[in-house]
Amino acid sequence: MGGQIPGPLESGFQDIEEAVRMTSTKRSVWALVAGVLAAIILTTLVDFVLHWVRFYPAWDAPLNNTQCVIATLYRVVIGAAGAWLTAALAPTNPMKHVLWLGVLGTVIGALGAVVTWNRGLGPHWYGIALATLAIPQSWVGGKVYLSKSGGK
DSSP, X not given: OTTOOOOTGGGTOSSHHHHHHHHHHHHXXXXXXXXXXXXXXXXXXXXXXHHHTTSSOOTTSOOOHHHHHHHHHXXXXXXXXXXXXXXXXXXXXXXXXXXXHHHHHHHHHHHHHHHHTTTTSSOHHHHHHHHHHHHHHHHHHXXXXXXXXXXX
16 A cells, blocks of 8 residues: 555445445544533533632532522533534534433433432432433524524
């Protein structure tokens, strides 16, 4: 091959359609991972700031209702931004990708609610709200992307 980068068919793919499908699948996975990572990183940064300015108590102390309302609000906004990123990176069907992101957020939120239920970290409604709002916030993020991109 003399220093050339192998093409799709030289890389073991049976045909060009298989190579395109594989590339599209990788881009879809990346779109979802990027949306999740962006949301996790940004919400964690906001959490750190709110602890640092002492709006939140110590890390092992429970949050009160007001603190959980604030946390829910910025998590919804950041979650919608993560969905916008997922839609922007999706190779096709951005709304399908953001809805899968919402499903993933619902599962993660429900698991978080179950794991923390009896740990006294805050009101029970908080975990339920995060799980319940994951799909709607993802839908909003996808719709914002579509409205700004001309419908991709």
